[in-house]
Amino acid sequence: MAKNNPQMTITPSVSNLPVKLPVAANKHDHARNPGTELNLDWIDNLQVNLSAVERRTSSLLGRRTVKKDWQAAWLLKALSCIDLTTLSGDDTPGRVKRLCAKARSPLRHDLVEALGIESLNLTTGAVCVYHEMVPTAVKALEGANIPVAAVAAGFPHGLSPMKQRLAEIRASVSEGAKEIDIVITRGHVLTGNWKALYEEVKAFREACGDAHLKSILATGELATMRNVAKASMVAMMAGSDFIKTSTGKESVNANLDVSMVMARMIREYLDQTGFKVGYKPAGGISTAKSVMGFQFLMKEELGAEWLQPDLFRVGASSLLADIERQLEHFVTGRYSANNRHPVG
């Protein structure tokens, strides 16, 4: 299949890597993906069989489950990977402050105590907002060690002038955003213009500087899994730190099938280059049960390292509330209700 670039180091397979301790979301204990040259041979040779991918994901949910203490721990881990998000036209500083407060303190104190996890100082993975809200969020999260992520580059359509898209990224970074969630030009994928896609994402990466680049592929608009695979690979070659499924605004959001394909591309990229790229499903993940499906997929396809917030994030808003309810159920044995948990 793909040809090795002689400059790249080949690492052993990922599955037997030791489990890493949790790290704060903005700390990375792996080398940042610098990207590679655009290698069209890799792209041309990528193969994805949709039906086989679907069979794997549907069987995966039957093959893996976690119960009791394990389920509680896995849900806490999911919580720590949430990019708590508000991306609405009616966002205000007040709304964002409320969200940041929730990100700092995502779980009721009595539940934290009952679970015996005070020492984890659990927070969400990040807070994700539009550019205008970045200063508010940065201020609200001061001292909390929670990065602010800003969507940028003409989010959600990605079709504003390139100059403006780059300026938007720089503006957010200068306001204190540590992560930038950009959208790609879907047209480059649909027309097979991999060079244009590569250059676009590469320019975004340069604009990011030290901020981490999360590339949204908007998979619901890429038509085929083969396109998803190729776009994933190009985005990684161009230096993405994360690849992300959706803006939340497409008609089809993150699902396990698309995640299977993107996770396998991350593994392929790791095998070829030695660099670890993170994964962020986003949009429509609103239940504890569904987020565990994504976690199983990460662990099975990429290893437990990809359960940690430096390599796995979930873009969500209402998911947190469901996790809180499930954790309360674990603690009390009674099914919980939304009104018992502070809103974000």
Place this chain on the structure above:
Amino acid sequence: MTAKTKVAEIFETMEYGPAPESDATAKDWLAQHHNKFGHFINGKWVVPAKGKWFATKNPATGETLAKILTGTKADVNAAVKAARAAQKKWQALEGFERAKYLYALARLIQKNSRLLAVVESMDNGKPIRETRDLDVNLAARHFYHHAGWAQLLDKEFQGYEAHGVVGQVIPWNFPFLMMAWKIAPALAAGNTVVLKPAEFTPLSAILFAELCEEAGLPHGVVNIVQGDGSTGAEIVKHPDIEKIAFTGSTEVGRIIRTATAGSGKALTLELGGKSPTIVFENADLDSAVEGVVDGIWLNQGEVCCAGSRLLLQEGIAEKMIAKLKARMKNMRVGQPLDKAIDMGAIVSEEQWSKIDGLVKRGVKEGATLVQPGKDSCPKDGCFYPPTMLTDVQPAATVAQEEIFGPVVSVLTFRTPEEAVLLANNTRYGLAASIWSENVNLALDIAPKLKAGVVWINSTNMFDAACGFGGYRESGFGREGGREGMYAYLKPKFIKSLPAYKESKTKQSAAKHVPAAIENLANIDRTAKLYIGGKQARPDGNYSLSVTGKNGKLIGQVGEGNRKDIRNAVEAAKKAEGWSKSAHHLRAQILYYIAENLSARKDEFRKRLIEMTDATPAAAAKEVDESIRRLFTYAAWADKYDGDVHTPPARLVAVAMKESVGILGLVCPDEAPLLGFVSLFAPAMAMGNRAVIIPSEKYPLSATDFYQVFDTSDVPAGVVNIVTGDRAALTKTLAEHDEVDGIWYFGSDTSGSKLVEASSVGNLKRTWVNNGKQRDWLDRDQSEGEEFLRHATEIKNIWVPYGE
């Protein structure tokens, strides 16, 4: 600081914990029966105070689940008697009535699905995930599907009826599913059943019998007799059973074929396999890895159609093996009732030892062993880790013998052609899986594989609407779909056919010694044999006399011997192109044969009059009917098409009708011309190459046909004719391992037994007359669909789609 809570610990390790399915209900059920079960005969439970009992164990824990009664001859007799008593009434029910019972059973299976899944998992050791998601669901679907066939039977199988009492012996690897595959079609067709579960896994059949009680199934329609091989043998040899259906090892399949030979019992066998998974360099390799997981690590590899040989194109072999090694490490082997494991326990210690022995032998013969490591299996219980053997050569034992365990042998190939060669380099022919993103390549390879089921970019998919069954030594007959229903039906006219008279004296054929032939034309015309499109002198260089109606010598034919059969089969083998030829071409040639026969009508008519005691009118009728029959099969040649099934998934399953291959055809004495035509024409039409033994007594109509073949563009080797001693030639032909099937319509009453008994070497398909005489002029009996069905194999090619 206090010690970390469990939750906090798991938060760091992110391990999977235990996720046990409760066995409480199953244990209650066992306890209600005092952990002791007998047979289910005539709607009653037979649990005698005295008897021979054996223990059924949970292989994951070693715990004894229940004591089971071993069925004796008397038990089998009682069950057969009950089935016999119930059969007529069951068959006489309107299809709708039988459909309602089958529908009720489907519903009951669904309603009790969790208990069935748990019991099955405990008894067999397979993961609850599989019994829950696969076995029980597919079993319910099988009953739904066959409720439909019961409903449609009268319309869709006109002229067919149930065999009567059916004996069924099933294996331990999919106990409940195999029982459903056996019982549902049998009942839909109007048969009653005596079924013996495997001794390792008797429990789910007992639960099923309880569901039969709940459904109010008439007593005696389903009878379950428990026991070991000796009980099975009593069923197989029971004189009042009309049909045997067996799923299990090829070894036992052979024993059953031998035991039933000449008994008149119908037989279907679903046996072992060494199925290939072929991965081409343009495959989605990550998906192909999962294909291997589904192919060889489903049910601990204890699957007849397991993808136990992995054929990798050389360019991607290394990469694929690396991916598999990584994937194997993620396989979780453990308690079958844990919902988050991939593989459970091996069914028994014997099976474990067999697997381990073969793996050790593989290593000894040069293979490299890959297993995920020491901690990959629980220490207690009967567990075997997922295993891969690389560097396996085709000559290695592990490349040829069925292991029936979680062991995949990896071989490499260079070209598509070589992939086909390696894939078919086996005595088996059950299933195959092809991985390639090039649909042109995949659909080119699929028809070339000797396998009853081919999965493209997928593996181990099953559906009640799609026939399942093998080629070669993987057995014969299909389960599921329309083709599966035929396994439980027979033509209605069979029962009223007259029997051949047993004759002590040989029908004819003394070695020829010089004598005057009356009315001999000026130039001697002694037919040789017809082999490879040419007349060939018989190996033994003797001729046989053919005498006419008044004992007059009317001609001679060559005396063929075993070497001539060998040569004929060689010629047929070389004519492989015929099996791939366009159906239109086959039709053209059959029309051409008819045309040339028509031109020589008079000669063939005269020959019949001279040779047999046919009246001129009867002889003319036989010739005319022969021409007509050729037209029938020319017509069918491009119309007996396959089906496209649509199982409940995004895919099509193409049921292709393929030629059986090389067919031996043993012709009747009566209707020496029409009988001969009636056999070779459908065989040719469906693309088979034939080796024909004509009537021993009246061979000249067949030998006269040489010139018809010669002038009709029949490719060399498609039709081969060997005259001579029918019994001796038939035996050689039936024993020949290159021959794929044999039809016996000879007039010897012992011929059917001879053919069936001689066929065990390669388990070729046999179709015999059981000493009964068809009326070759009666088109309902002697032409059409039944002949075409025996001239074809159905291969189901599963083609998922979607981009």
